[in-house]
Amino acid sequence: MFRFLTAGESHGPCLTMIVEGLPAGLTVEKDIIDADLRRRQGGYGRGGRMKIEKDAISFLSGVRHGKTLGSPITLQIENRDWVNWEERMSAEPVEAEIEAVSRIRPGHADFTGAIKYGHKDVRNVIERSSSRETASRVAVGGLCRQFLGQFGISVHSHVLSVVEVGYEEERAMTPAAYPEEMWEAVEASPMRCADEALTEKMIARILEAKRTGDTCGGVFEVVAFGAPIGLGSYSQWDRRLSTRLGMAMMSIPSVKAMEIGAGFGATRATGSHVHDVLRHAEDGSWFHLTNNAGGIEGGITNGEPIVVRVGVKPIPTLAHPLPSVDLASGENIEQSRYERSDVCVVPAAGVVGEAMMNIVLTEALIEKFGGDSMEEMQKHFRA
Numbered sequence: 001m002f003r004f005l006t007a008g009e010s011h012g013p014c015l016t017m018i019v020e021g022l023p024a025g026l027t028v029e030k031d032i033i034d035a036d037l038r039r040r041q042g043g044y045g046r047g048g049r050m051k052i053e054k055d056a057i058s059f060l061s062g063v064r065h066g067k068t069l070g071s072p073i074t075l076q077i078e079n080r081d082w083v084n085w086e087e088r089m090s091a092e093p094v095e096a097e098i099e100a101v102s103r104i105r106p107g108h109a110d111f112t113g114a115i116k117y118g119h120k121d122v123r124n125v126i127e128r129s130s131s132r133e134t135a136s137r138v139a140v141g142g143l144c145r146q147f148l149g150q151f152g153i154s155v156h157s158h159v160l161s162v163v164e165v166g167y168e169e170e171r172a173m174t175p176a177a178y179p180e181e182m183w184e185a186v187e188a189s190p191m192r193c194a195d196e197a198l199t200e201k202m203i204a205r206i207l208e209a210k211r212t213g214d215t216c217g218g219v220f221e222v223v224a225f226g227a228p229i230g231l232g233s234y235s236q237w238d239r240r241l242s243t244r245l246g247m248a249m250m251s252i253p254s255v256k257a258m259e260i261g262a263g264f265g266a267t268r269a270t271g272s273h274v275h276d277v278l279r280h281a282e283d284g285s286w287f288h289l290t291n292n293a294g295g296i297e298g299g300i301t302n303g304e305p306i307v308v309r310v311g312v313k314p315i316p317t318l319a320h321p322l323p324s325v326d327l328a329s330g331e332n333i334e335q336s337r338y339e340r341s342d343v344c345v346v347p348a349a350g351v352v353g354e355a356m357m358n359i360v361l362t363e364a365l366i367e368k369f370g371g372d373s374m375e376e377m378q379k380h381f382r383a
Contacts, residue, residue, distance in 0.1 A: 002363040006136035008077075009127035011085035015077040015136045019062070019143060021366060024070030025374040026147055033057050033142030036351065037077070040138045043347025044190040045206045045216065052081045057139050070372055075139050079132075089127070101126065102328035103337040107316030114327055122327060131253040131345065134352045141355020144362040150374065151365060151381055153226040155357045157350035158186040159193045160309065162202040162218035163209075167195070171221075173261060173291040173307045178223060192220075192347040206344045213320030215343050217254070217313045220350035222357045224295070224306040228381075229286065231301040231364040240299025241306075241364055248356035249310050252349060257311030261294020276304075301364075308357065312349050317341035 232241025371377030
């Protein structure tokens, strides 16, 4: 059984993760996880917080001499901004009077969280609902990336659109549509978009929004290569890999939509144009002529690339805040509040999407092949 938990507040001392269920003997490199954390912090449109934080993990348990022990793994990321928030975020009572945050920001968890938990100070909601928590998931995903790599599975992401600016034609989802040089171009792009001309248009669109105090959403795509046939199951609703991916992607802050393969596009075509023709090669392998299913049929991987597209809404914190309500007085107000924020997080959200794909596939792989050590699990996998 694979599982993980994250803990920590946005401006608290640190973020902490506990990962349980990875087999013993997995070689892990801190630098690979730190590289994913840096990728999450990058991307055009990010805010001032990224200039403060230099995210890097520390292993506190479960790893010895570069290999997993089979026991729970504890990772930690220091919040460098904590020094500016020690009094406001102190775990102990403080003598100073801390001004409560009461102006609700539309689109955030401010209102629902305050009502649900009975908070008078919205700061209590902001700190855990913040997207800062996704750094924890990227760290766990970086650990899972190294595990999946031992079985020939790799995961990538790229940006398809920002607001109305994006690819005009539907992209194919077969292996040939994703050459290695494409991913090199993605990693070199400030928008994590392989198309240079489109990258420039996306940046211009973000600058336009920034000038007017607005924010931008968009769509990113996550693709997994090398997943074997048979991950997931149709036997129960919650064991379908599509179900797990849906929950994982929709759990990312600001995500409002998700589709697998052709997704909503499949609803605008007939069956003969949608379903992927299966072929059996002379070497005994299986393949499909197209990949509209996005690598999943009946909730189970079919051997093709797993393709997930995710829609991200614009960040709710606006430089020119919308009208709202003051929680303390109950009065309608002309402006909510502004807190240091990003203009566009779509490139960074794609990196979080990779992490969630890595996590879901790790759980499914362990479930199918089992084993307490890497040696045992690889033996099962080869068989």
